[in-house]
Amino acid sequence: MGLSSDNIHGLILAVSSSIFIGSSFIIKKKGLMKAGASGTRAGSGGYSYLHEPMWWAGMISMIIGEVANFAAYAYAPAILVTPLGALSIIFSAVLAHFILEERLHIFGMLGCVLCVVGSTTIVLHAPQERNIDSVKDVWMLATEPGFLVYSVIVLVLVAVLIVRYVPKYGQTHMVVYVGICSLMGSLTVMSVKAVGIALKLTFSGMNQFKYFETWFFTTVVIGGSILQVNYLNKALDTFNTAVVSPVYYVMFTSLTILASMIMFKEWDSQSASQIATELCGFVTILSGTFLLHKTRDMGNTSSSEVSAVARSPKQRHNTNNTNSD
Numbered sequence: 001m002g003l004s005s006d007n008i009h010g011l012i013l014a015v016s017s018s019i020f021i022g023s024s025f026i027i028k029k030k031g032l033m034k035a036g037a038s039g040t041r042a043g044s045g046g047y048s049y050l051h052e053p054m055w056w057a058g059m060i061s062m063i064i065g066e067v068a069n070f071a072a073y074a075y076a077p078a079i080l081v082t083p084l085g086a087l088s089i090i091f092s093a094v095l096a097h098f099i100l101e102e103r104l105h106i107f108g109m110l111g112c113v114l115c116v117v118g119s120t121t122i123v124l125h126a127p128q129e130r131n132i133d134s135v136k137d138v139w140m141l142a143t144e145p146g147f148l149v150y151s152v153i154v155l156v157l158v159a160v161l162i163v164r165y166v167p168k169y170g171q172t173h174m175v176v177y178v179g180i181c182s183l184m185g186s187l188t189v190m191s192v193k194a195v196g197i198a199l200k201l202t203f204s205g206m207n208q209f210k211y212f213e214t215w216f217f218t219t220v221v222i223g224g225s226i227l228q229v230n231y232l233n234k235a236l237d238t239f240n241t242a243v244v245s246p247v248y249y250v251m252f253t254s255l256t257i258l259a260s261m262i263m264f265k266e267w268d269s270q271s272a273s274q275i276a277t278e279l280c281g282f283v284t285i286l287s288g289t290f291l292l293h294k295t296r297d298m299g300n301t302s303s304s305e306v307s308a309v310a311r312s313p314k315q316r317h318n319t320n321n322t323n324s325d
Contacts, residue, residue: 006129010076013068014084020065022091024058031055032237041237074196078260080126082253086115092245105295114288121281125274127266138194139213147263154183177235181228182251186259188224191217246289
């Protein structure tokens with residue numbers, strides 16, 4: 001059927017969002033580095049970055065990107081909008097290569113290409129946006145048993161990660177910080193979509209802010225966003241940016257698509273071949289992010305170190321004997 005006008009609007013907004021958000025990772029990282037040099041690092045529980053102008057510049061860039069992303073969800077389904085976050089991975093990885101000197105290996109570049117191919121595949125086969133006439137329709141979808149069970153599971157997992165695993169493994173296992181952001185992000189996106197639809201309907205003359213449901217979704221958006229920003233800062237300050245971005249993307253996208261599938265049932269109107277194609281596109285994106293993750297240190301390894309590792313044990317032994325002579 002091709003892309004509808006609403007899907008095209010959502011696509012343009014999502015691409016713009018990725019550019020701003022991808023830039024924000026690098027700007028915020030620079031701010032965190034400057035703040036950490038003169039105070040307690042964010043990864044150690046410090047908040048000195050709040051006094052760093054560069055961090056705020058990155059924050060403004062992220063806010064602009066999130067506003068564009070927010071608007072995109074009002075026009076297009078999450079299955080179309082969310083995978084386009086791959087563009088922010090590519091943008092941040094390339095900028096990190098040049099600005100932060102976090103070198104991107106050739107296989108990392110291949111990973112970026114795979115992310116683009118996978119995202120394009122999903123966009124071209126994305127479902128049409130569901131017709132919703134009131135925020136109460138969204139509330140009915142959110143209070144169905146399936147999504148309620150999903151929401152409870154997510155909230156329990158987030159609580160366990162924060163209370164039990166952050167103190168022990170937060171500084172050594174990136175998945176802890178990123179997991180909190182991704183789990184909470186899946187619920188936040190569903191609320192963002194609800195508030196975006198409410199704003200869209202309100203601007204068209206049907207006030208949705210007279211309903212309690214709109215304010216509930218707004219509260220979830222604010223609370224979830226604050227939680228995500230806090231733990232994303234810890235992840236960025238503790239681990240390599242070129243790794244945090246793709247891993248966060250994979251987890252966040254997977255959980256968001258799952259939440260959207262449960263809540264909005266967006267695949268009900270699609271054929272098996274369309275769904276299979278979208279899944280293939282998503283697997284392609286996962287392959288790209290896997291490459292970025294596995295080659296994260298290869299770009300920072302000097303040629304002499306690589307050649308030393310590549311030599312056989314016998315060659316290294318002979319070299320050591322020569323040096324000792």
